[in-house]
Amino acid sequence: MSLQVRLRPYAPADTAPLLDLWTAGWALVLPSVDFAARRPWMEARLQEHLAEGAAIVVAVDPQDRPSGFVVVNPGTGYLDQIAVAPEARGSGLARLLLDHAKAISPTGLSLHVNVDNPRAVRFYEREDFRRVGEGTNPRSGLPIYHYRWR
Ligand SMILES: CC(C)(COP(=O)(O)OP(=O)(O)OC[C@H]1O[C@@H](n2cnc3c(N)ncnc32)[C@H](O)[C@@H]1OP(=O)(O)O)[C@@H](O)C(=O)NCCC(=O)NCCS
Structure with a gap:
């Protein structure tokens, strides 16, 4: 299957569509959590990531509409966010x-994932990440796994 998408750096106009897909994607993962209420927090986090040197890479369709994004800091190798729009799940x-x-x-990535997010856990393991620890998210109090690639 060929994806009609290209990847490009984040631009300020992406903020609302990225928050839309982040909210919709996470609502499927943890329906008990009000992600719409977390939009201001996430909006601020995106700016903090940029200030910290992270890359926000956005997948867009031929009309330049975002359908997914990843936030990764090449300096630390920490992947803080990855999300695709609900309709893009399973598309590659x-x-x-x-x-x-x-x-x-290329020297490695690390990330944390909610234990109660089996789709993401399966996704990372399929993509060659290995579990290296577990703990608790200090903000949500939910159990998390720590994964590494390389
Ligand atoms: C996590 C995310 C980026 C993965 O993208 P995706 O397109 O859904 O992933 P894929 O469909 O390629 O892979 C998911 C895998 O999990 C499997 N899966 C689906 N539901 C599952 C479930 N409930 N339990 C276990 N595995 C499941 C799929 O079959 C697939 O595995 P397979 O290729 O071996 O068949 C996407 O689901 C998303 O945006 N989620 C919301 C935000 C999020 O959770 N981000 C990650 C936070 S750490």
Whole structure:
């Protein structure tokens, strides 16, 4: 299947569509959490990531509409966010974004994932990440796994 997408750096006009797809994507993962209420927090986090030197890479369709994004800091190898629009799940777009993150952080990546996010856990394990620890998200109090690639 060929994806009609290209990857490009984040631009300020992406903020609302990225928050839309982030909210919709996460609502499927943890329906009990009000992600719409977390939009201001996430909007601020995106700016913090940029200030910290992270790359926000956006997947867009031929009309330049975002359908997914990844946030990765090539300096630390930390992947803080990856999300695709609900309709893009299972399309290969998430792998495309993750492959890009690997390419800009070739010495390795690390990330945390909610234990109660089996789709993401399966996705990372399929893409050659290995579990290296577990703990608790200090903000949500939810159990998390720590994964590494390389
Ligand atoms: C995580 C995310 C980026 C993965 O992208 P995706 O397109 O859904 O991933 P894929 O469909 O390529 O892979 C998912 C895998 O999990 C499997 N899967 C789906 N539902 C599952 C479930 N409930 N339990 C276990 N595995 C599941 C799929 O079958 C597939 O595995 P396979 O290729 O072996 O068949 C996407 O689901 C997303 O945006 N989620 C919301 C945000 C999020 O959770 N981000 C990650 C936070 S760490």
